[in-house]
Structure formats: C-alpha cells, structure tokens
Amino acid sequence: MLKCDGLGVTLGGQILLENVSFELPPRTFTALIGKNGSGKSTLAACIRQQIPYTGNLSLEGASLRELAPRQRACRIASLPQTLPAPDLTVRELAGLGRSPYLGLNRRFSAQDRAAVDNALRRTEMVSFASRRLPTLSGGERQRAYLAMMLAQDADVLVLDEPTAYMDIHAEAECLRMMRALTSEGKTLMVILHNLSLAATYADRLLVLDRHTCVFAGTREECMRRGVIESVFNVRRVSAPDDRDGNILFLA
Numbered sequence: 001m002l003k004c005d006g007l008g009v010t011l012g013g014q015i016l017l018e019n020v021s022f023e024l025p026p027r028t029f030t031a032l033i034g035k036n037g038s039g040k041s042t043l044a045a046c047i048r049q050q051i052p053y054t055g056n057l058s059l060e061g062a063s064l065r066e067l068a069p070r071q072r073a074c075r076i077a078s079l080p081q082t083l084p085a086p087d088l089t090v091r092e093l094a095g096l097g098r099s100p101y102l103g104l105n106r107r108f109s110a111q112d113r114a115a116v117d118n119a120l121r122r123t124e125m126v127s128f129a130s131r132r133l134p135t136l137s138g139g140e141r142q143r144a145y146l147a148m149m150l151a152q153d154a155d156v157l158v159l160d161e162p163t164a165y166m167d168i169h170a171e172a173e174c175l176r177m178m179r180a181l182t183s184e185g186k187t188l189m190v191i192l193h194n195l196s197l198a199a200t201y202a203d204r205l206l207v208l209d210r211h212t213c214v215f216a217g218t219r220e221e222c223m224r225r226g227v228i229e230s231v232f233n234v235r236r237v238s239a240p241d242d243r244d245g246n247i248l249f250l251a
Helices: 040-047 069-075 090-096 110-122 138-152 168-184 195-201 219-225 227-232
Strands: 002-011 014-024 029-034 054-059 076-079 156-160 187-191 204-209 212-218
Touching: 002 040, 014 040, 014 054, 014 204, 029 040, 029 168, 029 195, 040 076, 040 156, 040 187, 069 076, 076 138, 090 110, 090 138, 110 138, 138 156, 138 168, 156 168, 168 187, 168 195, 195 219, 195 227, 204 219, 204 227, 212 219, 212 227, 219 227
Parallel strands: 014 212, 029 187, 029 204, 076 156, 156 187
Antiparallel strands: 002 014, 002 054, 204 212
C-alpha cells in the first residue's frame, strides 16, 4: 500500500501542498483530480522524489526517501506530464523500462524481452515497434511511454495525464486497459482532467482543492457526497448506476 502522511511542499515561499494524507489500497485504480494549480503534478513529483517535501510517503511501511533509486523503480513506475521525443524506436523506449532489472552487462534476458513484447501488445504498439519517437503523433507517443511503464512491471503506477493527445476512443480504451491492470495486481494513481472519465473508470477518487486533500475514498462515496459538484461547480447529469455505467458532469 502506498501511503501519504501529512505531505507538505513549499517552494519559493509558496505553498504547493499542505497536510495531504491518503492511502492507495492495493489493486485499485485511483483518479487524482483537482482544479489547475491544486497540486496534482506536485504530488506526483513527490512520489518520484523529484522535489523536497515534509511529511512522509511510504510503500508497504518503507519510506520512499530511504529506498535506493533502483529499489524504488522496481516498485513504483511513474509517467510525468511532459514527455520528450528522443531519437529511439518504440521498442527501444519500451526496453528502457527494464533498466532496473538489468545486470552490469546491461544484456536483456528472455524475461526482459518477453516483458517488452507483452507491453507492446497491451498498448497496441506492436506495429509501431520500429518507428522512431519523433515520427509519432502525440497520442502514439503517449502509448509508447505507456509501453515503457508496463515493461517496468512495477507494483504501483503513477501517471500524470496519460491520455493527453488521445482521441476519445483511444482515451476510453486506454482507461479500460488501466482498470484491467488492477485485476493483475497493479495499483494505479492517474491524474485526469476529464471529470466524467475519472468518475466512470476509476474505482477510487482523490480530490485536491486549495493545495490539500478534500476527499480520498471510493467512487460511490464521492458521488453520494457530491464532492465533485461542490469542488468544481459542475452538475451531474447521469447516475452512477445507469445502464452503460457512465457518469457525466457538465459545467
């Protein structure tokens, strides 16, 4: 279980996060939502150990600060919001996900190759395997990086707007794939801006407002309490138990 206790971030005299506490239960898909500037990407950067923070982040009781980078990479895979386009093929990029497991000779084992092949299949990038990243569209590049993350085979996946640049069908398919990963033992925290998709596909919601956590719990409890409507000043126009299972919010 990934656990956050009293997390705080202050940079340049500005409070970015304040007293944030929550838990990510194993095998769950949590959507992290909040208005622009509420601290979503800052929280993801803390989990990646990229910025200093107060409080504690732990995984199965072990502080993330105390884990060596390679240990952390074997347990937590993180995809930031801004993704570069190095001159690599899609397969080469996916192969970088195996870096924490490679020995000193950096040679791939059969297990490493199988992990990359599986990741390319899961993200429907097999036909793009030999394509170079600069030649891909924004949505295709997102899927290439998702393949790298899946090849890493970590227990916890933290993704910052992974469906950016995807069309509506690719976006829905990507979220369905992420939800399916929970049945394979993965725990996900996914930053999403689309409130309707977040509430439809995630089984838990983590809501930030004014740099702190105002809700962390199940989707059903969030819907019952009207948290999204209150924080975002939107209205829900379909019920959580409609026949398609879709939830729609409108401004």
